[in-house]
Amino acid sequence: MNNRNWKRRDVLKTFGVASAGIGIAHPVIGKRTSNPELFQDPKYKNPDRPVECVVLGAGGRGNVYASYATKYPNEMKIVGVAEPIPYRREKFSEMYKIPKEHQWVTWEHALQIPKFADAMIITMPDNLHYQPAMDCLAMDYDLLLEKAIAQTWQECKDILDQTKKYDKIVAVCHVLRYTPYFRKMKEVADSGRLGDIVSIQHLEPVEHIHMSHSFVRGNWRNSNESTPMILSKSCHDTDILRWIIGKSCRKVSSFGSLKHFTKANAPEGSTPRCTDGCTHERNCIFSAIKLYKEKKEWLHHLALENYNDTTILNALKEGPYGKCVYHNDNNVVDNQVVNMEFDDQITVAFSMEAFSHYGGRRTRIFGTKGDLVGDENNMLITDFLTGKQESWEPGKAKKGSGHGGGDHGLVHDFVQAVSQQNPSLLTSTIDASMESHLIGFKAEESRLNGGEVLSIKLKS
Ligand SMILES: NC(=O)c1ccc[n+]([C@@H]2O[C@H](COP(=O)([O-])OP(=O)(O)OC[C@H]3O[C@@H](n4cnc5c(N)ncnc54)[C@H](O)[C@@H]3O)[C@@H](O)[C@H]2O)c1
Structure with a gap:
């Protein structure tokens, strides 16, 4: 990794050990990651040196992901920043001791010098994902890319193609996949304890003040500037549903409107x-x-x-x-339902709802041998044959970082994937995130066409 032109994956390929996932550059093979709180799996290894990252957009998300470097400095190091708001750029630079020559006002500046780090963290607004992602990949950077991947399906496909062309690792920030709670849900679904999954009911209560802040007044209020609500907020949900089911979605239909904030x-x-x-x-x-x-x-x-x-x-x-919530240029919906049909006749009913006094996803999985009811704080798994119930709580692990521990869980896996040059250490690679984005784009198309049932074909 000292020679920037000599990619670690090339080294691994040359020595024929890439598929085995053995990092020859790791003097500590077999040792576990230094992050002991959440992850105790031998596939994670202490990096031989911290993965060096540049943050493009030092706002809320940029700071959350970068804070992993403070907690685990031997795994990750922040070596550059692009941020137009001066006090944010300055505070961030001070915090991570970023040299003056690696502090920039806007992302384009960071790409005007030859590659000098392992990865770029793209945490700018939604309309600044596409071009930066395309350019960073062309400069041979691995990427931690905030969702939504991009504003249109074509742009998402372009970024995927670019990822393949340059053979890079792109992690999409579907942080829920990295929470102890949803990892447990996935484990239960995969274990067969519920039998065959027949259907899922999933609710995303946004909470009314959160709605007013982010989706009426804030950055995600207008789909032309960001993306439709089903992507900007609920791509986490389509993603988690697709991941839990582990099968492809074939049909989608949606209704919804901006009913109140008009x-x-x-x-x-x-x-x-x-x-x-x-x-x-x-x-x-x-x-x-x-x-x-x-x-x-x-x-x-x-x-x-x-x-x-x-x-x-x-x-x-x-x-x-x-601005008054009734006098604005917001156009994203405050309520939306999406019905989905997956392979093997699995049906899903999803609701995004602005008008609740609570947040936190509610999920009910109905299987042939048991069911699961969860609200992100507690999960109740019932076995129909024995009547036995397991009540499971994420407990301390949930508090590891924001999003129920998912924020740092994601960075942990990203650092591991980049360090070992092994994208399979991530679950939310761009490849794995494409289908849930397509579900979102199609659901929006259906909603705008009065609920028309649309087919999902990933290759189209
Ligand atoms: N994964 C999640 O759960 C999650 C949660 C919230 C937001 N997001 C996504 O993360 C992204 C960032 O959201 P946020 O809440 O951190 O927003 P934010 O406004 O707090 O941060 C974005 C930062 O980008 C900076 N920026 C704007 N133009 C720039 C440019 N040309 N060059 C460099 N920096 C620039 C802004 O000044 C700002 O500081 C968005 O795409 C959003 O949809 C994801």
Whole structure:
């Protein structure tokens, strides 16, 4: 790995050991990863040196993934950053001791010098995934790529083709796959304990304030700027369902609408911004003043270096988060149902719902020998023959990092995959993530066509 032009996978191939997954460059073969909390599997090995990564977009996700390097410095090192917001770039650079010459304003700058790290972490807004991914791959970087992969199906296919062309590793940030909770669900489904899976009911309650923040006022409010809700929010769900079932989805049909957050529902006399003297503001569930200024919640996306009443109020007066939820340019749905038919007549009913006071996915798997009921905190598995029940909780492991431990679980596997040059150490490779994205694109097409039943053909 010291010679940047000599790829580790080439070395492995040359010595004919790639398929065995043996890292000849690892002096510690057989030793487990230094991350002992979640993973105790001999296929994980201590890297001989930290995998060097550059973060493109040091916002919420960029910081979460980079924080793995703080916790496990012998596994991962952050060696560059591109971030246009100065205080974010500066804080990030300081935190990871990034030299001045590797601090950039925008992602293009990071690609103007020859390859100098192992991987790029693409955590920029959805409309900045496609071109950066294509260019990074062409420069021989492995990628940790945030979902949605890209804004259109064609772009997703282009990135997959580029991945193959340059023979690179691309991990899509389907973090739920890496949570102890969903790993357990997958293990139960694969074990045969439930018999054959007949159907699944899956609910994604977004929680009404989260909806207003991210999908009415925030970055994911308009599908032209990001992606439709079924991709921006629910590609995690189509992905987890496809993964748990382990079979292909063949047909999809969807209904849904933007029912509530529209101008038609604006109360008489409401103003474009909560700060404009709206007479309903004190009684409004979605008051920006109450949420951001008084409760000081959801402040990260306001991009303020210092949070205080004055800076927050100014941001509400000028920025997107002060806008009335009924007077906006949002177009993504606040409710959507998707019916899916998988191979072997397995049916799935999925619901995305904005109007709940709780978040956290609810899943019910119905099998011929048993069923499973889960809410991300607890999983109840019932055996029909014996009547025995197992109640399972992710417990401490869940708290390992955000998304129920999935954020660092993903980075752990990514670091292992890059270090060993073995994509099979990841479950959410781009190849494995394509079908769930296609389900999303087709579901949206169906919704826009009144629920038309559409076929899913991955190769099309
Ligand atoms: N996997 C998940 O569970 C999950 C959760 C939330 C968001 N996401 C996805 O992660 C991505 C980032 O979301 P976020 O919540 O971190 O957003 P964010 O706004 O907090 O971070 C994005 C960062 O990219 C920066 N940026 C914008 N233009 C740039 C450019 N030209 N060059 C370099 N940086 C640039 C922004 O200034 C910002 O700091 C999005 O694609 C989003 O859909 C995934």
